[in-house]
Amino acid sequence: MPSPKSIGKMVSVIHRYGHSYFDHEFSDLDIGHGPRNFLAALFCREGMTQDELSESLMMDKTTTARAVKQLVQAGYVLRKRDEDDHRYYHLYLTDKARDLAPRIWDARSKWTEVLSKGFTEEEKELIYIFLDRAADNAAKFREEGFKLSPG
Amino acid sequence: MPSPKSIGKMVSVIHRYGHSYFDHEFSDLDIGHGPRNFLAALFCREGMTQDELSESLMMDKTTTARAVKQLVQAGYVLRKRDEDDHRYYHLYLTDKARDLAPRIWDARSKWTEVLSKGFTEEEKELIYIFLDRAADNAAKFREEGFKLSPG
DNA sequence: GGTATATAGTTGTAGATACAACTATATGAG
DNA sequence: CTCATATAGTTGTATCTACAACTATATACC
Numbered sequence: 001m002p003s004p005k006s007i008g009k010m011v012s013v014i015h016r017y018g019h020s021y022f023d024h025e026f027s028d029l030d031i032g033h034g035p036r037n038f039l040a041a042l043f044c045r046e047g048m049t050q051d052e053l054s055e056s057l058m059m060d061k062t063t064t065a066r067a068v069k070q071l072v073q074a075g076y077v078l079r080k081r082d083e084d085d086h087r088y089y090h091l092y093l094t095d096k097a098r099d100l101a102p103r104i105w106d107a108r109s110k111w112t113e114v115l116s117k118g119f120t121e122e123e124k125e126l127i128y129i130f131l132d133r134a135a136d137n138a139a140k141f142r143e144e145g146f147k148l149s150p151g
Numbered sequence: 152m153p154s155p156k157s158i159g160k161m162v163s164v165i166h167r168y169g170h171s172y173f174d175h176e177f178s179d180l181d182i183g184h185g186p187r188n189f190l191a192a193l194f195c196r197e198g199m200t201q202d203e204l205s206e207s208l209m210m211d212k213t214t215t216a217r218a219v220k221q222l223v224q225a226g227y228v229l230r231k232r233d234e235d236d237h238r239y240y241h242l243y244l245t246d247k248a249r250d251l252a253p254r255i256w257d258a259r260s261k262w263t264e265v266l267s268k269g270f271t272e273e274e275k276e277l278i279y280i281f282l283d284r285a286a287d288n289a290a291k292f293r294e295e296g297f298k299l300s301p302g
Numbered sequence: 303g304g305t306a307t308a309t310a311g312t313t314g315t316a317g318a319t320a321c322a323a324c325t326a327t328a329t330g331a332g
Numbered sequence: 333c334t335c336a337t338a339t340a341g342t343t344g345t346a347t348c349t350a351c352a353a354c355t356a357t358a359t360a361c362c
Binding site for chain 2: 005006007008009010011012013014015016017018020021024025057058059108110111112113114115116117118119123126127128130131132133134135137138139141142146148
């Protein structure tokens with residue numbers, strides 16, 4: 001995160017302060033910020049395998065493995081081996097997880113609201129589109145081994 | 152970092168992939184990503200105290216303390232006590248640091264270029280302005296103890 | 303069937319970061 | 333001057349994360 005106001009620094013600030021906010025908002029929980037994010041992804045698509053979960057959040061699969069471990073230990077998630085292919089685990093939510101869902105969505109809405117305070121509806125759409133494109137550019141760059149592709 | 156394509160998730164991806172990129176680009180160095188960012192901030196304003204440095208990057212002062220320690224140990228930075236107020240350290244660059252500056256600016260330019268690939272000049276300005284406002288909103292929210300201020 | 307290769311998940315390890323609690327120095331009120 | 337308070341910096345600790353190397357299972361080719 002660069003020093004004058006570069007995109008990198010601003011992204012860093014938003015990322016870190018978001019982390020702080022969610023930690024503050026959920027300080028009573030028995031899981032941390034990381035596992036909570038994986039849990040939220042599962043709310044959207046239950047039954048995913050760990051690799052699918054990793055991909056949905058664009059996180060390393062080792063980070064996923066550890067987060068899932070905590071979610072299982074804390075009773076939010078159940079793992080079931082795939083019947084046909086024993087390499088896979090499918091991930092399912094417990095009632096404890098489901099009870100938590102509304103709080104998580106609320107906090108996320110609030111955070112988005114905070115970030116986009118003072119934005120017009122059009123601007124809210126634009127920042128979303130721009131960030132999506134920037135994240136996509138970053139992902140492609142990474143896939144190419146951090147080499148600039150022509151164009 | 153939420154699961155569908157939320158702002159939070161996209162910011163997380165950009166942040167983490169940027170970290171990966173810079174680690175890759177500077178894998179030969181004797182300092183890591185964190186200290187390197189503090190060093191870059193010092194290129195912009197040499198002589199800052201640690202607290203000023205923390206504030207310029209909006210980072211916790213304990214993170215700064217550890218980064219500065221590494222920068223000093225690796226020979227990039229010199230610390231000098233303030234003559235008048237012995238609580239302060241002022242931070243100065245060594246030649247080793249100065250030699251590194253161009254590489255760091257180049258990598259940063261490249262990263263910005265990567266992120267904004269496919270953006271028009273106007274869009275590049277807009278995402279910058281929007282992120283600045285969002286980061287500012289985040290900072291104010293945090294200062295207020297994560298309470299929504301009216302407006 | 304048996305070996306090479308691919309894929310899912312785990313473990314070791316190291317770095318970045320924040321918060322709480324601490325030390326050291328300075329300032330201000332009496 | 334002295335004690336209370338404020339400020340700069342440090343240390344203890346915990347979490348999040350990625351990369352390298354690993355294990356276990358499955359698929360494909362002979």
